[in-house]
Amino acid sequence: MAGSAVFEPPGYAHVSLDTSNGHLRMDAREADYAHFVRTRTTALLRSAYLLTGDQHLAEDLVQEALARTHRAWARLDRPENAEAYARKVMYHAQVSVWRRPRVAEILPADFQPDRRRGADDPADAAVERLVLRRALLTLSARQRAVIVLRFFEDHTEAEAAQLLGVSVSTVKTQTGRALDRLRTLLPDLRVLTEVPEGGR
Amino acid sequence: MSAEHDRLRATLRDLADIAEPTDLYDRAVHRSRRIARREALVGTGAAVLVLAVLGSGLWRLPQHQPAEAPAAARPPSAAAASSSPASSPAAPAPATSPPTEPPREQPVPVRPPQGDKPAPSRSGTPEPRSRVLSDLTGHVFYADREANPDVVRLSPADGDTRVVLPDAPSSVGISPDGNRIAYVADGRLLISETGGQTEQLAVGVVATEQAPVWSPQGDRLLIDAEVPGVLDVETGTITSLPAGLAAGQHFRWSGDGGTLVYATSYCGLKLATGDATSSTSVPVLGATQTRDNPDGLAACKPTSVDITGRRVTVPLQTTGESATGTDTADAIVDTSTGKLEDLPVRGTVVGAVFDAEGNLLVRTDEDGKRVLSLFTPGNLLKVQATEPASVRDLDLLAYTR
Structure with a gap:
């Protein structure tokens, strides 16, 4: 367009200089x-x-x-x-x-679940959080992804499958394996002691 | 919803709170522009090569087609500069012996071999000789993305897909004939016939920074024991590589056996030819100075090499990025210039690999559709066909005869 110039200063949004009104405006x-x-x-x-x-x-x-x-x-x-x-x-x-x-990175020696009870205690909750973080890191990338999609982002199995570009059965399988793994690592974490319900 | 699941959700939310809010706008836009420059580099190279090939008279264009049309489209061109096609790979010389092949030649402009004149399409994209998957000879190998992946072989001729090595304990090397897989388990170098039988060849082998790599004729394996060495499969004799190459990682053989390409610890590439006592660096990649490497490109892991060592497939990375990562190449590097080669395909390249004969198999994704394209050593697009859905979730590993 005649009368205008476009420039892109590094690290900033695309900006247009519109000389018709003398103002800089962001695209x-x-x-x-x-x-x-x-x-x-x-x-x-x-x-x-x-x-x-x-x-x-x-x-x-x-x-x-x-x-x-x-x-x-x-x-x-x-x-x-x-x-x-x-x-x-x-x-x-x-x-x-x-x-x-x-x-x-997570080393085997780092993995020492706290055996204390009383998960309602804030200190215990913090420990539980860190232990869960370590446990999540031992999962495969896809297993971790399905756990996050299903239990953090609350996606259905079908939605998780669509997001990951895999079949629903793959999501079911990976979720099952992930929870099995977490149960092994976190026997004291009450949340993982029961088999999850089927897909929504 | 059970209380247990609510508890898991609450714990995950609590854990996610550790993430600190950060403004990533500048970083994201900067990264976007780097991606754009990379795509522009590919597109410009494609346009120049198309015009060069058109000018050579090798491509007969319909009269109504404007010559400049390909420049506006996404990489529609003949392939980039090629190595001289070889009818068959030379007998691979041991890395410690002088090769029978002459040193690498300087790059030459692409010229499709006589008699291999593909018909140009209206869009300027090379027309494949076949769009039928069964015309893709040989075998394509894939691996899933688990810690111990299943290695899967697709035989396009009959559409057969089968797991040939379940739960691979290490990175693997597929023999040029596609019939044997080398891998490492508890320090033992094993060869598994894809039919089932397994044989132990050596001990004290590691595969962290060096997958077992087959020589082009399938009679030797380049492995990493105490130092990188070449194992004669028949005799079991291991010959160490020269001391100057001991620090190399991820060695790969050229199809003629005369060149070794490998990665340095700073994610550059080097080539060793002749008696392998000296090596030359590939420009650009891994260089830390901005003037030498303006886009900060790096290659931590070559995955395959063409016939002469002039082109190599790599997962393209950036300087400072972790040296580990994917084993699936998405770029082709000209080893004489360090520049990325054009791939005349549509969509995003999600895999690229040379076979021992110098054929290049490219896997692309366009709006979720996976396509396999096979280029001959002379850059003729031989086959371009939709990939079977059965391997969709897997990563491309190797292509063999």
Whole structure:
């Protein structure tokens, strides 16, 4: 367009200089993306933390998901599609790493569940939280993903299967194996002592 | 909903609270632009090569098709520069012996072999000679993503898919004929016939930084024991690689057996030719200076090499990224320039691997549709067909005759 120039200062949103009114204005699409990132990053980071067990790795994972979403932004019809797209990228990125997924390291010697009772005690709850983190990190990437999808994000088995790009039976199998593994590692964690109910 | 499940949910929510809120906008946009530059690099290279090939007169274009059409489309072109096609791989020389093949030649512009003139499509995308999966000869190997993955063999000729090594205890090497799998279990180097029989060849072997790799003729295995060495499968004799290569990781043989490509600890690539007493670095990859490596590209794990060592498949990574990670290549590097090679395919590359004859199998994903494309050593698109759904959730591992 005559009379306008477009530039992209590194690290900032796409900005257009519209000389017709003398004001800088952010490209509307880029502004929508910036709003999406700044309102949904925390939620994505929470899931990513459960997947990786590490703040920095979680940030790397969410960064990749947000970057891919940025690349696809023009193709996403509605803002609500963006989060679903970002989450799908995130889960695929985390489970596609073959053999040695990027998660926080956990050593066998670190794994010493606290035997104290009284889970309602805040201190015990903190211990339980850390023990669960360690236990999650011993799972395979896909097993961890199904646990997070089913029990943190409250997706149905069908939704989890769709997000991961696998069959519902794979989700059932992976969930069962994951819970079996967690039961072995966390015999005192009451939450895992019973067989989960079937898919919703 | 049971109280137990509510408790699990509450514990997960509590755990997720550890994540600290961070503004990732700048990082995400920066990363997005790096991805865009990478895609632009591929697209520009494709356009230049298309025009070069069109100009050579090797491609007969319908008169109504504008020559510039491919430049606007996503990588529709002939393949990038190729190695000289070889009718058959030379006898692989031991890494410690002078090779019978001459040193690598300088890259030459792509010229489809005479008689291999593919018909150009209206879109500029190479037309495959066949779109039938059963025309894809040989075997395609996959692995699932578990800690001990099942290794799966797809035989496109008859559509048979079967697990040939369940619960692989280590990274694996598939023989060039597709009939044997080498792997390591508790330090023992084992070879499993895909029919079932298993044989132990050596002990004290590790596979963390070096999968057992078959020589192009399938008579030797490059392994990592105390130091990397070459094991003669028939005699069991192990010949250590020269001391200068001892720090290398993830060695891979070229199809002619005359070149070894390997990764350095800083995620660069090196080539050893001749008697393997010296090696040359592949430019760009792994370089820490921005002027040498503006996009911060790195390759921590070569996965396969073409006939002469001029092209290598790698999972493309960035400097500073963990040296571990996927074993599935998504990029092809020109070892003389360090630049990424164009792949004239549509969609996202989710796997790429050379076989011992220099054929290149590329696996792509476009809107959830998985496609296998087979290019000959002369870059002729031989087969392009939809991949069976049975291997959708698996990672591409190898392609063999």
